[in-house]
Amino acid sequence: MPIHLSLGDTERPVPRWALQLAKALPFILLPHCLWRLPFAFDFSMGTVDPSAPSMQWWAPAYVFGLSVLTEALALLCTGLVSGWGEKVPDWVPLIGSRRVAPLAAIIPATLGGLGLIALWDPMPLAWFGLLGFHEVAFSNGWWMLLARVCISPVMLWGPIVLALTYAYYRRRRAV
Template sequence: MPIRLPLGDTEHPAPRWALRLAKALPFVLLPHCVWRLPFAVDFRMGTIQPATSFPWWGAAYVVGLSVLTEALALLTVRGLVGSWGETFPRWVPFLAGRRVPPLAATLPATLGGLALVALWDTMPLAWFGLFGYHDVAFTNGWWKLLADVCITPVMLWGPIVLALTYAYHRRRRPA
């Protein structure tokens, strides 16, 4: 049985394109999260790096980063197209059941989306070696191709968050 997120339970439903985009976001980020996991066991995935020792906390950091990435994607889904963007969930102390002020969601989502664009959308500069950005070196072209296929979709994260924030703003603004 497929897992279904109850996203249509909002007072002001999100547009269909926003629902589809929000539901796709965790899957857009999944290849990047999976690509990262072998590094947790110090498998370098064909990258050419100087011989450095892997820190004792490195595995927890890498796995935690992948889990955090997916958790933020799911929070984006629940907060910008789901009910959490309209009323605080029952488990939030002191605020449970109260209406969420629209600015409390749009401001962090906008800042987060812009930060993601600044973080990930500079990757093409590294691909072409522009403005001092450099791409990671790989042992062969197959590793580079696999890395590009897995990592490139993460460049959509910021623009998707910004588009969902715009849709959220449109449906929550005063009439």
């Protein structure tokens, strides 16, 4: 039995912007995930931190797992614009074919979006050393520029999740 997880197969039409944003989200987060991977091999990517502890034996698995988890959560957001976010796919044991209660998606997505904003959006404060936030030091400006270019898109994650959640709410609310 083939598994179909197509986007846009919803009871009501999904706004085009939401569909495009959901499809783009894993690619928006990809530079951040790729930036993180060299750290798994104890390559510092130009960071200078004399107090940094030596690499633990489990660090490579942790770093790879974090990147995979980030991309998996980004892909999970496609449920907010697809039919499997409204009705559990038939192949899921015990709960397959059941309708998803809108709040079962809206509440976790809203909390997740707000948590991502709290986690990532203060980053510019660290860049400028404001309000007690500090950025790790870099060996030169090129490493710092590369880090900021790769990491900055993650600041969009929380607002994108909240926008997709709002579109989901508008589509699923009672008429």
